[in-house]
Amino acid sequence: MTATTTTPAPIVFEYDLAEPPHKVWRALTEPQLLAAWLGPNDIRPEVGAQFQIDGVRGSPPVHCRILQAEPQRQLRWQQWERDDADAYNTLVESLVSFELSELPDGGTHLRLVHEEFATCPIVAMAGAAAPSAVTSILPRSRRRRVPARMTSAPTIVCSLRVLRKAA
C-alpha cells in the first residue's frame, strides 16, 4: 500500500475580534451560526462527536470529529475530505484548531491553526453497504456497526495513525 505523505508546515492565522469569547464560541459551535460563515453542518461541541460541513470546498462534504472542546477557549477537530480533483481516489485529512483568549478591551484574540495535512489513497471502501467514504476510518464506536463481512477490507492508514495519536 502506498505510504502516507505528510507536510510539516501548519498554516496559522491570528485575528483580534471586537466580540467577547463567549460570542465567538457560539459562532464556532452553534450549527446555525457556523453555517452562516463556514457551511451547513451538524456540529456538536463535544469530544468525539462527529459532524459534517457542506460546501467548504464544494462537494463532497467535509467529515469531522471533535478532538477538543473547551468552551470559550479551544475547539479542535480532525477532518477528512475526498479529493474531487483526483477522481475522489485520495483522502485528505487535517487538523483544525481555534484558540480563543480574551483581549484587555473585552474582545477576543482568535488563533486559527490548520495543520497535519496528510493524504492517503482510498483503497479501503469496503462495499455497497457503507454509508459514506469515511466509515471505516471513523471512531471505533461507529466502526462496530459495520457488518463483519466488511471488516476484512483494508483500512485507511493515515487516519488510524491520527486517531491513535488523539486517543
Next chain:
Amino acid sequence: MLESEVFRALADPTRRAVFERLSRQEMNVSELTSGFRVSQPAISQHLSVLRAAGLIVERREGRNTYYRSEPRGLTTLADWVQHYRVEWPARIEKLKTVLKDMDR
C-alpha cells in the same frame, strides 16, 4: 459524483481487486487480465464501470489504453494547503459579519 455510485462500483470483489491493482501500477487490459481468472471482455466491462464512477483514469498510447488509479502525492498536498491559505481569511471575514449581526 454520487458516493453511492462509487460504492456500487466497488461492491464487486473483482472490480475492487482491479481498482487496487491499478492503484499500484498503470496497466493495459491484457496486463490486467493476466492476473485474474476472468476473460478480457469481462475485465473491460469492469474497467468501464470503474471509469464511469470516476475511480480510474485512462491514457492512450498508440493502440494501447492504459488505466490507473493513482493517489496523489506531496505536490497535491501543497495545493490543498494553498487552498486553505486563501479560503480561511475569506471565511473569517464572513465570521466577523456573523459576529456583528449577533449584536442585533
